[in-house]
Amino acid sequence: MNWSDIADAMFGGIADYGAILALVSNSVIAGAVLGLVGGLVGVFVMQRDMAFAVHGISELSFAGAAFALLIGWDVVTGSIVGSVIAAGLIGWLGARARDRNSFIGVLMPFGLGLGILFLSLYSGRSANRFSLLTGQIVSVQNAQLGWLIAISIVVLLGLLFIWRPLRFDSLDPQSAAARGVPVTAVSLGFMLLLGLIVAVAIHIIGALLVMALLVTPAAAAMRIASGPWSVPLLAAGFGFVSAVGGILLAIAGTLPVSPYITTISFLIYLVCRLVGGRRGRVTRERLA
Numbered sequence: 001m002n003w004s005d006i007a008d009a010m011f012g013g014i015a016d017y018g019a020i021l022a023l024v025s026n027s028v029i030a031g032a033v034l035g036l037v038g039g040l041v042g043v044f045v046m047q048r049d050m051a052f053a054v055h056g057i058s059e060l061s062f063a064g065a066a067f068a069l070l071i072g073w074d075v076v077t078g079s080i081v082g083s084v085i086a087a088g089l090i091g092w093l094g095a096r097a098r099d100r101n102s103f104i105g106v107l108m109p110f111g112l113g114l115g116i117l118f119l120s121l122y123s124g125r126s127a128n129r130f131s132l133l134t135g136q137i138v139s140v141q142n143a144q145l146g147w148l149i150a151i152s153i154v155v156l157l158g159l160l161f162i163w164r165p166l167r168f169d170s171l172d173p174q175s176a177a178a179r180g181v182p183v184t185a186v187s188l189g190f191m192l193l194l195g196l197i198v199a200v201a202i203h204i205i206g207a208l209l210v211m212a213l214l215v216t217p218a219a220a221a222m223r224i225a226s227g228p229w230s231v232p233l234l235a236a237g238f239g240f241v242s243a244v245g246g247i248l249l250a251i252a253g254t255l256p257v258s259p260y261i262t263t264i265s266f267l268i269y270l271v272c273r274l275v276g277g278r279r280g281r282v283t284r285e286r287l288a
Contacts, residue, residue, distance in 0.1 A: 026144075027140045028247050030200075030203075031247045034152065038213040039213070039218060039237070043221070043222075043231055050194075051215045060110075062079070062082070065078045069119070076147055076148070083198045084196065089107070091190075155197045155200075165181045205258050209258045217237075218231070220235075220273070223269070223272040224272045224279070246260035247261070
């Protein structure tokens with residue numbers, strides 16, 4: 001394959017861009033909501049050192065979605081069931097970081113193995129199998145969009161409800177427990193919210209690359225900001241740009257949406273890392 005073939009795959013559909021954009025308008029809206037809410041959730045994922053947990057939840061969410069596909073259920077419903085089960089187990093059995101990472105390491109291959117088993121038994125279209133791993137931008141129907149938005153609103157409202165105790169527990173869990181914060185309930189509640197947003201992300205970006213919207217935007221924001229409001233706002237903005245920008249670029253080509261979303265997300269992180277590193281050097285030089 002030469003460079004012209006690659007360019008045609010990436011941007012070969014520009015001539016029909018308007019018609020395709022109208023076709024996938026639901027997916028653009030879903031991506032925008034997911035990017036915003038995922039960026040906010042990602043801040044606490046980073047503060048609580050739970051990036052590994054996102055991947056663990058996504059694997060069992062993938063298994064749930066694959067099982068739903070096999071028996072003819074709604075895929076989003078299956079992914080939600082799988083995500084909530086995984087999040088509840090991680091939150092319940094993995095109170096300490098070491099226990100949590102050990103359990104996630106056990107859970108991930110189990111969930112992935114189940115998902116592969118269910119997909120191998122599925123006799124339908126191969127595109128449906130592939131979309132569970134890499135995402136699908138043309139499959140969000142009106143009813144599904146309604147569910148995706150409703151789930152995202154539930155996650156956002158739940159996050160706002162526990163925002164202050166969750167932030168306290170994320171930054172200083174020992175002091176939070178000493179001050180009477182119900183850290184176990186807060187942690188379990190956050191894990192359930194994380195499970196819901198992971199289930200939504202599976203439908204857009206796929207199980208293998210969900211961290212691009214739930215980890216990378218927040219990691220980028222924390223490189224250039226540290227305020228209690230600036231970090232969440234930047235993370236939400238980066239998530240929005242990554243999701244919507246990736247979908248808009250994918251419309252013009254024939255490649256799946258996930259490479260575009262992950263590339264934009266990574267480039268944002270890389271720029272923020274460079275900017276943050278330069279600021280750090282300038283600050284050290286001034287103090288020297």
